[in-house]
Amino acid sequence: MADEDEHVLFTDEEAAFLRHVRFGELPARVLPEDLVELHETDQRPLRPENHLDDSHWRYP
Numbered sequence: 253m254a255d256e257d258e259h260v261l262f263t264d265e266e267a268a269f270l271r272h273v274r275f276g277e278l279p280a281r282v283l284p285e286d287l288v289e290l291h292e293t294d295q296r297p298l299r300p301e302n303h304l305d306d307s308h309w310r311y312p
Contacts, residue, residue: 262270
């Protein structure tokens, strides 16, 4: 067994394998054509602005 003061050194291949075991694989890369541009809009009103009979807007 290694003492508390002793450091274990790994090769690059061993370190890469240990990272893969610990964290798994990265998700697939998102391509620029898969991205969408968002446009903020105003929230829809709960009632129409021009309402004569609001009986159908009332909750049961």
